[in-house]
Amino acid sequence: MDKPQIPAPIVEEDLHAFVDHALEATRRKEVQDYLDRDPDAAAAVAKFAAQRQLLRSALAPIADEPLPERLRVDSLLEHRRSSGPSAWRTAAALVLALATGTIGGWHMRGALTPNGGIAVLAGEAGSSYMAYATDPADGTDKAGLLRLLSDKLQRPIEIPDLGRAGYQYVGGRLVSTVHGSAGLFFYDSADGTRMAVMIRPMIHEKEAPMMEHTAGNVGEVTWAARGLGYSVVGTEAPRLLHPVADEVRRQVRSKTPT
Missing domain, CATH: 3.30.200.100 (MucB/RseB, C-terminal domain)
Structure with missing residues (x-):
């Protein structure tokens, strides 16, 4: 008689895939059963899911907007060729600042969002x-x-x-x-x-x-x-x-x- 298969241990990658709806049905059910038994894991998954949804909501309007001409790769390369290395470093710093500002704003948004909302x-x-x-x-x-x-x-x-x-x-x-x-x-x-x-x-x-x-x-x-x-x-x-x-x-x- 065949022995019943023992589910593979649940690892962090499974939890992220669960939030991303990337698991096949059997594995998803195994992860859900695990979360029902483990409040700490359920809390972690709830935070992952909330962060994912908030990030999607926060960036949705930006994703629908066309990239400004000045920030297109070909425009930045042309600016670098015409203005020299100093201007290129400035452009790179600007991109980094924009990214940092976006991430900083995202973290502030998360801090102001009530837990359980x-x-x-x-x-x-x-x-x-x-x-x-x-x-x-x-x-x-x-x-x-x-x-x-x-x-x-x-x-x-x-x-x-x-x-x-x-x-x-x-x-x-x-x-x-x-x-x-x-x-x-x-x-x-x-x-x-x-x-x-x-x-x-x-x-x-x-x-x-x-x-x-x-x-x-x-x-x-x-x-x-x-x-x-x-x-x-x-x-x-x-x-x-x-x-x-x-x-x-x-x-x-x-x-x-x-």
Whole structure:
């Protein structure tokens, strides 16, 4: 009889690949199980994910802009030929200063971003979606799942009904994040597209407007209301997930005490 294969030890490269959505499904599940057992590793991965998302968000506007003519390589080389070595050293120093300023600004931005905010929630939701999208758990025992989630999250939790948005509930589970327990609900569209809604209590940014996030082939719309963070996540572009997020938000608002 063949012996069951023992998973290879989880190393730091696996954690970075997990954040970058670069692991194949089996290995990703092994890493997720490891993170569920190791709070310190989960904390490290949450920081990696938050830094990745913040860097992407911070640089997105710059990435879409054309490179100024004066900073193109051919322009710098021409300037060097015409102005001599002193000008070339000045140009190199300018490029270094620009890079240092960008990095310095990035570190300052990270220092001012509250731990546990919307960007962190987006990273956690994306990682959980990738880990469990192929194994959403049985969707028949809604009552039992809601009792468990309401107990762990210490507030009443409801499963969003997304029929109006074209998605049917297929299953959900309790997931662990570095900032506490969260509910993860999965839905399928008529053509088999799977998306999820993550809900967890927010430590910071308890009220926050909708923000779009993209990491690899995973898109998200994330926001916070009344102390709960919400992330609609899937393989669709954020603009296609927005109607679903709007429906979730509408249902949340309809239950707001008047």
